[in-house]
Amino acid sequence: MSEEQRVAAELRKRAFALFRRSLHIRTVDTGSCAVCESEIRLLSSPYYDLHRLGFFFTPAPRHADLLLVSGPAVRAFDPALLKTLEAIPDPRIVVAVGACALGGVFGEDELVHGSVDAVVPVDVYVPGCPPSPLALLHGLLVAVGRLEEKVHALRFDLREEAKA
Amino acid sequence: MLWFLRGLRKGVVTSHYPARPDPSTDGLPSPPAFRSDLLTAELADRLAAACPSGALRRDGADLVLDLGACTGCGRCNEVGGRAVAPSGAFELAARDRTTLLKRIPIGAGR
Amino acid sequence: MIHAATIALLAAAGLWLAATALGTLARSRGGLTVAALVSALGGGAALAGGGLVAIHGAGAARTIGTGNLVGAVTVRLDPLAAIFVALLGLIALAIGLYAPRYHHPGRGSAWYLPVFNLALFASLAVLVAGNAVVFLVAWESMTLFSYLVILRHHRREGVARAAFLFLALGEAGFALIVAAFAILATHTGTLDLTQIAARAHAVPAAWRDTAFVAALVGFGFKAGLVPLHIWLPEAHPAAPADGSAFLSGLVIKLGVFGIALFGFELERGGPAWWGLLTMAFGVLSAVLGILYGLMERDLKRFLAYSSIENIGVVMTALGGGMVFTAYGQHAIGTFLLLAGLYHAFNHGVAKTLLFLEAGVVEHTAGTRDMDALGGLIHRLPSSAVISLVGTLGIGALPPLNGFVSEWLIFQGLFQGFRIGSHLVGILIVVAGASLALTAGLAIMAFARAFGIPFLGMPRSRGAAAASEQGQPLAGPGMLAAVCVALGVGAPLALTVLDRVTRATTGVEIHARLLVPNLTVIPAHTDFSGFSPTYLTVFLVCVAVVPLLIYLGGRPRGASRTVPVWDGGILSFNARMQYTATTYANPVRVTFDELYRPEFHLERDSDDPAGRSGPVHYRFQVLPVFQRYLYAPIVRAVEWLADFVRPIQSGDVNLYLLYLFLVVIVAYLIYTY
Numbered sequence: 001m002s003e004e005q006r007v008a009a010e011l012r013k014r015a016f017a018l019f020r021r022s023l024h025i026r027t028v029d030t031g032s033c034a035v036c037e038s039e040i041r042l043l044s045s046p047y048y049d050l051h052r053l054g055f056f057f058t059p060a061p062r063h064a065d066l067l068l069v070s071g072p073a074v075r076a077f078d079p080a081l082l083k084t085l086e087a088i089p090d091p092r093i094v095v096a097v098g099a100c101a102l103g104g105v106f107g108e109d110e111l112v113h114g115s116v117d118a119v120v121p122v123d124v125y126v127p128g129c130p131p132s133p134l135a136l137l138h139g140l141l142v143a144v145g146r147l148e149e150k151v152h153a154l155r156f157d158l159r160e161e162a163k164a
Numbered sequence: 165m166l167w168f169l170r171g172l173r174k175g176v177v178t179s180h181y182p183a184r185p186d187p188s189t190d191g192l193p194s195p196p197a198f199r200s201d202l203l204t205a206e207l208a209d210r211l212a213a214a215c216p217s218g219a220l221r222r223d224g225a226d227l228v229l230d231l232g233a234c235t236g237c238g239r240c241n242e243v244g245g246r247a248v249a250p251s252g253a254f255e256l257a258a259r260d261r262t263t264l265l266k267r268i269p270i271g272a273g274r
Numbered sequence: 275m276i277h278a279a280t281i282a283l284l285a286a287a288g289l290w291l292a293a294t295a296l297g298t299l300a301r302s303r304g305g306l307t308v309a310a311l312v313s314a315l316g317g318g319a320a321l322a323g324g325g326l327v328a329i330h331g332a333g334a335a336r337t338i339g340t341g342n343l344v345g346a347v348t349v350r351l352d353p354l355a356a357i358f359v360a361l362l363g364l365i366a367l368a369i370g371l372y373a374p375r376y377h378h379p380g381r382g383s384a385w386y387l388p389v390f391n392l393a394l395f396a397s398l399a400v401l402v403a404g405n406a407v408v409f410l411v412a413w414e415s416m417t418l419f420s421y422l423v424i425l426r427h428h429r430r431e432g433v434a435r436a437a438f439l440f441l442a443l444g445e446a447g448f449a450l451i452v453a454a455f456a457i458l459a460t461h462t463g464t465l466d467l468t469q470i471a472a473r474a475h476a477v478p479a480a481w482r483d484t485a486f487v488a489a490l491v492g493f494g495f496k497a498g499l500v501p502l503h504i505w506l507p508e509a510h511p512a513a514p515a516d517g518s519a520f521l522s523g524l525v526i527k528l529g530v531f532g533i534a535l536f537g538f539e540l541e542r543g544g545p546a547w548w549g550l551l552t553m554a555f556g557v558l559s560a561v562l563g564i565l566y567g568l569m570e571r572d573l574k575r576f577l578a579y580s581s582i583e584n585i586g587v588v589m590t591a592l593g594g595g596m597v598f599t600a601y602g603q604h605a606i607g608t609f610l611l612l613a614g615l616y617h618a619f620n621h622g623v624a625k626t627l628l629f630l631e632a633g634v635v636e637h638t639a640g641t642r643d644m645d646a647l648g649g650l651i652h653r654l655p656s657s658a659v660i661s662l663v664g665t666l667g668i669g670a671l672p673p674l675n676g677f678v679s680e681w682l683i684f685q686g687l688f689q690g691f692r693i694g695s696h697l698v699g700i701l702i703v704v705a706g707a708s709l710a711l712t713a714g715l716a717i718m719a720f721a722r723a724f725g726i727p728f729l730g731m732p733r734s735r736g737a738a739a740a741s742e743q744g745q746p747l748a749g750p751g752m753l754a755a756v757c758v759a760l761g762v763g764a765p766l767a768l769t770v771l772d773r774v775t776r777a778t779t780g781v782e783i784h785a786r787l788l789v790p791n792l793t794v795i796p797a798h799t800d801f802s803g804f805s806p807t808y809l810t811v812f813l814v815c816v817a818v819v820p821l822l823i824y825l826g827g828r829p830r831g832a833s834r835t836v837p838v839w840d841g842g843i844l845s846f847n848a849r850m851q852y853t854a855t856t857y858a859n860p861v862r863v864t865f866d867e868l869y870r871p872e873f874h875l876e877r878d879s880d881d882p883a884g885r886s887g888p889v890h891y892r893f894q895v896l897p898v899f900q901r902y903l904y905a906p907i908v909r910a911v912e913w914l915a916d917f918v919r920p921i922q923s924g925d926v927n928l929y930l931l932y933l934f935l936v937v938i939v940a941y942l943i944y945t946y
Contacts, residue, residue, distance in 0.1 A: 137182070149259060
């Protein structure tokens with residue numbers, strides 16, 4: 001990473017750390033099958049209980065800190081998605097969840113963009129189909145800097161285990 | 165008996181994640197992990213064709229797994245046999261999209 | 275002081291007559307302006323004269339000549355009338371400032387302005403009349419000239435009918451007023467009003483009651499009491515804006531003046547049931563007035579119903595005053611009279627303002643339909659502020675004038691427990707509760723009447739194209755300032771009104787009304803108290819707090835300005851807003867049994883909206899009084915007329931027979 005990128009990343013981390021223990025989340029569905037929404041809804045259940053971490057859902061983008069986007073970014077939804085993002089005051093975080101939002105499943109064609117980062121700049125990507133609530137929690141905690149990314153250290157090559 | 169006492173008997177059910185690991189993701193679908201020593205180029209091509217969401221593709225001497233596109237459907241497990249197994253990984257969030265691209269060397273037949 | 279007042283009122287009369295003459299020059303812009311300004315000057319003189327008499331607190335009378343037929347022509351300056359003279363002057367002043375920019379020079383204005391000034395002159399004559407005949411002649415003249423004022427745009431649809439309704443009901447009322455005066459004059463042997471007042475206690479009780487009821491109903495026609503009100507919602511939209519302002523601001527107050535004259539001066543000390551009857555009319559007018567007003571889309575019709583409502587409130591206060599006095603509670607009785615007069619004055623000021631502004635809206639946006647207006651606060655900013663002050667004044671929000679007067683009326687009515695008879699006490703409190711319902715509905719109605727036309731987005735091209743260029747601001751602006759002054763300076767206004775009521779009923783309540791530090795108390799110190807002056811000061815001081823919060827807490831970094839969050843929809847157009855009809859819909863549903871509306875829905879096909887082709891929807895509130903009260907009377911009169919028509923056979927021989935029979939009968943009567 002260049003010096004500029006490093007400084008930018010550091011700045012972003014510090015800004016997002018403002019929301020460590022109090023984060024308001026606004027969810028947007030850009031055309032998903034709604035299973036990601038089910039998992040997001042489960043976050044409010046007594047088992048996962050995101051309120052204990054200081055995270056809340058809010059319907060008003062004016063009050064939100066984080067935009068949680070799912071779905072493959074259907075083109076017809078672009079104006080609404082952009083308006084929602086524009087309505088969120090800075091500093092704001094954008095998290096894309098689900099395989100559809102990250103570019104899988106649907107390719108780019110005349111109806112969909114294929115991935116959310118073609119429309120809005122994304123800060124954290126959360127893979128899964130759907131990402132389980134724990135994966136979502138991990139993603140949110142990474143976004144506010146309470147947990148470190150793990151995926152860069154994960155090895156998907158079993159031979160190294162076999163070796164070890 | 166009195167309904168609220170049932171809740172007191174059951175105790176606290178809330179997960180303690182991230183303070184303690186949570187077992188609820190055990191057994192859920194997860195991205196595949198590969199035995200690179202058992203991978204051949206031909207197997208890699210068959211795996212890439214079998215993946216319905218475009219998460220697997222062969223790039224030269226590597227099989228590229230796009231964690232972001234993987235839906236955990238398990239078709240690569242059926243096709244790959246002993247070379248592929250579920251990884252059980254779920255803490256996959258990343259700031260950078262390229263971090264989610266994993267390269268597995270095609271080791272067999274070298 | 276009486277001298278100065280006399281000179282001022284003579285000046286007013288003279289100036290209005292001069293304006294009448296000058297009005298004929300209104301074919302040119304200069305002539306129009308001069309005539310209007312002379313009329314305004316006359317208004318100022320009348321305001322000064324009325325104010326001086328009210329402050330002086332005592333009356334004076336002067337007789338001009340003696341004629342054998344009608345008795346002496348007496349002119350008197352009476353404090354009770356002086357309040358209404360002051361109101362007349364203020365309204366004339368405001369309208370005089372408003373007229374140059376409202377009317378177009380031309381033939382229409384050239385006959386309208388003289389007639390209008392003659393109506394002002396006739397109203398002044400009604401108020402200074404000291405003699406029953408002068409009063410009646412002036413009253414008829416005032417009705418006639420007001421009728422002509424309504425007919426300004428006589429070629430438009432519905433105007434002639436509205437004016438005729440005004441005239442017809444005015445004449446019906448006049449007949450009853452003549453009867454009332456005739457009864458009193460016959461039994462007291464004099465036509466002079468002061469002497470009638472002195473001798474009225476000698477009139478037999480049954481005749482006194484008849485005279486009062488006749489006066490109540492007769493003046494009630496003019497005041498707009500339900501069910502005598504049906505001319506009001508027709509006449510106000512038909513007349514031009516300053517004509518409507520004059521009608522609503524003053525003419526209906528003359529009805530109030532007439533009832534106050536009979537109830538408190540000419541026949542003072544009447545039995546309690548007079549007051550209860552007046553209160554019944556008042557409560558009915560107040561509640562029904564605002565309920566029907568909420569269903570109106572036409573801005574001026576709505577303001578007309580609001581006038582009916584406020585007159586109902588005033589009548590309730592006056593009636594309550596009569597009841598309390600009849601039960602020996604003179605202080606509260608006088609207090610309610612004071613509160614009623616104050617409310618009448620406040621309503622005159624605020625309603626005139628609103629009608630003048632309605633005229634501005636109609637001229638600039640091209641329509642009076644609230645469902646076609648919107649967003650005028652951006653296009654007519656000063657008019658919006660002035661209208662807001664008037665709306666707050668009429669909606670009785672502190673610290674403006676309407677709040678103080680309504681608060682006083684409530685405080686007076688809530689003291690019903692001091693009355694000996696439990697039943698009457700309960701009835702008075704029920705009346706107070708009805709007025710509370712009215713006040714709540716009035717707030718809703720005026721939030722609608724200000725919010726829908728002025729706020730939001732324009733619902734029609736006319737509203738979008740409105741502009742304040744060249745619109746009158748001085749007249750309404752002055753009235754807005756007066757509204758604020760009457761509210762904040764309520765203690766001063768009450769001091770003046772106290773002198774008026776002292777002259778009228780003989781009871782002084784000043785010491786029990788105002789404690790030294792600008793606080794108002796309703797006649798008994800142990801009940802309640804409030805100071806509009808201090809409240810205003812407090813509100814101004816409190817307004818500093820959000821200012822400090824803003825200065826201390828606003829962000830220091832760069833900021834983005836983005837549109838209001840609308841849910842992310844693509845096109846936000848004016849059709850998505852509330853309309854006046856939908857805003858009032860909860861009230862319509864709640865009071866459905868009262869309104870009994872007729873719905874009419876026509877559509878080309880049963881496809882869902884958007885694909886069904888044109889849909890026609892008509893909604894009409896049941897016109898209860900027209901259908902069930904007036905129509906049967908009209909039918910009865912027509913039947914009677916048909917019945918006697920055969921007399922007019924056209925046969926000369928039959929007419930000769932009639933002559934012969936009449937001569938025989940006259941001879942027999944003369945002989946025996």
